[in-house]
Amino acid sequence: xxxxxxxxxxxxxxxxxxxxxxxxxxxxxxxxxxxxxxxxxxxxxxxxxxxxxxxxxxxxxxxxxxxxxxxxxxxxxxxxxxxxxxxxxxxxxxxxxxxxxxxxxxxxxxxxxxxxxxxxxxxxxxxxxxxxxxxxxxxxxxxxxxxxxxxxxxxxxxxxxxxxxxxxxxxxxxxxxxxxxxxxxxxxxxxxxxxxxxxxxxxxxxxxxxxxxxxxxxxxxxxxxxxxxxxxxxxxxxxxxxxxxxxxxxxxxxxxxxxxxxxxxxxxxxxxxxxxxxxxxxx
Amino acid sequence: xxxxxxxxxxxxxxxxxxxxxxxxxxxxxxxxxxxxxxxxxxxxxxxxxxxxxxxxxxxxxxxxxxxxxxxxxxxxxxxxxxxxxxxxxxxxxxxxxxxxxxxxxxxxxxxxxxxxxxxxxxxxxxxxxxxxxxxxxxxxxxxxxxxxxxxxxxxxxxxxxxxxxxxxxxxxxxxxxxxxxxxxxxxxxxxxxxxxxxxxxxxxxxxxxxxxxxxxxxxxxxxxxxxxxxxxx
Amino acid sequence: xxxxxxxxxxxxxxxxxxxxxxxxxxxxxxxxxxxxxxxxxxxxxxxxxxxxxxxxxxxxxxxxxxxxxxxxxxxxxxxxxxxxxxxxxxxxxxxxxxxxxxxxxxxxxxxxxxxxxxxxxxxxxxx
Numbered sequence: 181x182x183x184x185x186x187x188x189x190x191x192x193x194x195x196x197x198x199x200x201x202x203x204x205x206x207x208x209x210x211x212x213x214x215x216x217x218x219x220x221x222x223x224x225x226x227x228x229x230x231x232x233x234x235x236x237x238x239x240x241x242x243x244x245x246x247x248x249x250x251x252x253x254x255x256x257x258x259x260x261x262x263x264x265x266x267x268x269x270x271x272x273x274x275x276x277x278x279x280x281x282x283x284x285x286x287x288x289x290x291x292x293x294x295x296x297x298x299x300x301x302x303x304x305x306x307x308x309x310x311x312x313x314x315x316x317x318x319x320x321x322x323x324x325x326x327x328x329x330x331x332x333x334x335x336x337x338x339x340x341x342x343x344x345x346x347x348x349x350x351x352x353x354x355x356x357x358x359x360x361x362x363x364x365x366x367x368x369x370x371x372x373x374x375x376x377x378x379x380x381x382x383x384x385x386x387x388x389x390x391x392x393x394x395x396x397x398x399x400x401x402x403x404x405x406x407x408x409x410x411x412x413x414x415x416x417x418x419x420x421x422x423x424x425x426x427x428x429x430x431x432x433x434x435x436x437x438x439x440x441x442x443x444x445x446x447x448x449x450x451x452x453x454x455x456x457x458x459x460x461x462x463x
Numbered sequence: 464x465x466x467x468x469x470x471x472x473x474x475x476x477x478x479x480x481x482x483x484x485x486x487x488x489x490x491x492x493x494x495x496x497x498x499x500x501x502x503x504x505x506x507x508x509x510x511x512x513x514x515x516x517x518x519x520x521x522x523x524x525x526x527x528x529x530x531x532x533x534x535x536x537x538x539x540x541x542x543x544x545x546x547x548x549x550x551x552x553x554x555x556x557x558x559x560x561x562x563x564x565x566x567x568x569x570x571x572x573x574x575x576x577x578x579x580x581x582x583x584x585x586x587x588x589x590x591x592x593x594x595x596x597x598x599x600x601x602x603x604x605x606x607x608x609x610x611x612x613x614x615x616x617x618x619x620x621x622x623x624x625x626x627x628x629x630x631x632x633x634x635x636x637x638x639x640x641x642x643x644x645x646x647x648x649x650x651x652x653x654x655x656x657x658x659x660x661x662x663x664x665x666x667x668x669x670x671x672x673x674x675x676x677x678x679x680x681x682x683x684x685x686x687x688x689x690x691x692x693x694x695x696x
Numbered sequence: 697x698x699x700x701x702x703x704x705x706x707x708x709x710x711x712x713x714x715x716x717x718x719x720x721x722x723x724x725x726x727x728x729x730x731x732x733x734x735x736x737x738x739x740x741x742x743x744x745x746x747x748x749x750x751x752x753x754x755x756x757x758x759x760x761x762x763x764x765x766x767x768x769x770x771x772x773x774x775x776x777x778x779x780x781x782x783x784x785x786x787x788x789x790x791x792x793x794x795x796x797x798x799x800x801x802x803x804x805x806x807x808x809x810x811x812x813x814x815x816x817x818x819x820x821x822x823x
Binding site: 188189221223224227229230235262264342349350374375377380381382385390391412 | 781
């Protein structure tokens with residue numbers, strides 16, 4: 181299957197390891213991700229004002245780019261890997277679908293470019309779940325992960341708000357199912373959908389440090405090998421918070437892996453993983 | 464008398480333009496600069512090379528009953544009937560100092576000097592107003608994702624007229640930012656010119672000393688003669 | 697049903713967000729679910745209460761600027777009030793006056809921060 185793919189700024193920078201493994205894992209599963217030829221930042225957060233479409237323009241431009249390349253793919257789905265990109269693109273797409281007058285305003289502003297509303301925004305996790313099936317993940321798993329214990333961490337944006345959630349906002353299971361399908365153990369992480377502090381890292385690093393410590397406390401009792409994240413900002417904050425809370429965490433440096441890194445590990449795609457990651461997880 | 468006759472013979476069509484709100488009748492086909500001179504203006508600021516390269520004569524204009532704001536260079540754009548215009552001789556903009564040796568060709572070096580780049584909302588206004596027809600927004604976006612090389616190449620034709628930076632709702636200083644990006648590209652991402660290294664070595668070794676000495680001795684008259692006889696490639 | 701809100705602040709919030717703050721009956725679930733409430737000056741339900749009382753103090757609370765839109769309060773609210781949207785409306789009221797709550801020139805160690813955080817903060821804290 182060929183899908184159009186929107187990478188986003190983070191995946192081209194400090195989260196390169198996320199993109200590298202996402203593309204490799206998708207390929208191993210028979211999915212070809214076609215990167216949009218021209219794209220811009222999605223905006224990272226969506227504008228919530230009802231009386232303005234200003235902050236939606238960025239996302240609509242990307243939807244237009246996808247529309248332009250639609251004939252190269254097998255479906256109208258635009259695949260995102262970064263969860264913040266997912267929510268922004270999906271929520272803007274949603275809003276325009278339900279408010280055609282907003283779409284008119286934006287199209288008028290962007291003229292002669294025009295979005296027709298025909299793109300569906302999805303996250304790579306959904307593609308793996310719905311188009312491949314978690315039951316088939318075991319077939320691709322080359323490593324014995326039965327001794328591995330990991331804690332899933334969803335963060336906010338994939339599960340909230342309800343309109344764009346890819347799973348149940350209160351009790352999501354998609355990551356747990358994914359982890360189990362490789363043979364590894366998913367430990368119960370009660371705070372897996374709580375906020376990491378997000379962009380407060382710009383203005384108030386103490387708050388993020390405090391947040392991460394709170395998030396990790398309940399799972400510190402478990403002897404976990406690593407955390408699994410889906411978001412570049414969560415990962416940044418988790419890694420920052422784990423370092424900043426070294427004393428409080430008694431020197432434990434829990435590695436944080438993107439879910440695609442975890443799958444690459446399971447599939448034996450070690451050459452796609454960064455040395456530091458391989459050393460840290462030590463499987 | 465003769466001059467007047469010629470004008471009559473050519474039957475030059477006159478158009479109305481409004482310079483900062485005041486109406487002038489000027490001959491069709493003149494550039495905005497020439498039309499202003501025709502109207503009696505003495506150009507002091509807002510004028511430079513008069514060849515479309517220096518970026519000193521950014522101009523914005525509108526037409527009656529047309530909401531669109533058009534832009535151009537006063538030395539390159541010809542007047543049209545009903546044009547309301549103003550030249551923008553200067554755009555206030557911060558210009559941070561930096562030591563290129565201490566920077567890296569990545570996003571982190573740039574964001575320290577131009578943090579406002581993260582405020583881009585992709586309205587694309589910058590691209591729409593660029594008289595050089597650069598895809599300004601795309602270049603800004605490339606910078607955001609750390610693709611310095613592509614941004615430098617895309618912004619290469621920027622002449623720093625500054626209209627983009629005046630129109631930007633995110634208050635980005637595109638042209639100073641682009642200059643930094645091109646410098647980073649030149650310093651860190653483009654292969655070093657081997658010819659230059661070789662030539663510098665030759666100069667240091669004194670390969671051209673004799674010839675230079677000969678030239679210095681010739682004096683101004685001979686120089687002029689040589690200049691006139693030069694072969695233009 | 698048409699909503700008729702007369703007080704200026706709740707009306708402004710409604711115009712921007714489409715949310716009627718009078719839905720709130722002050723149960724406090726939003727505050728219980730707020731991940732940063734323990735470090736804030738006022739709790740989300742208190743901010744909502746300020747708006748209900750037409751008290752402009754809502755606009756100067758730390759809470760509205762530290763809210764990172766995790767939507768926990770929105771999902772949790774038994775009255776269906778989109779609390780996150782109300783927080784955004786309050787920020788917008790301030791930002792639309794041309795007041796910035798983030799000075800990008802003064803961010804410490806900005807070069808260490810990822811784009812995703814800077815872009816998000818720029819969008820939420822500057823106009």
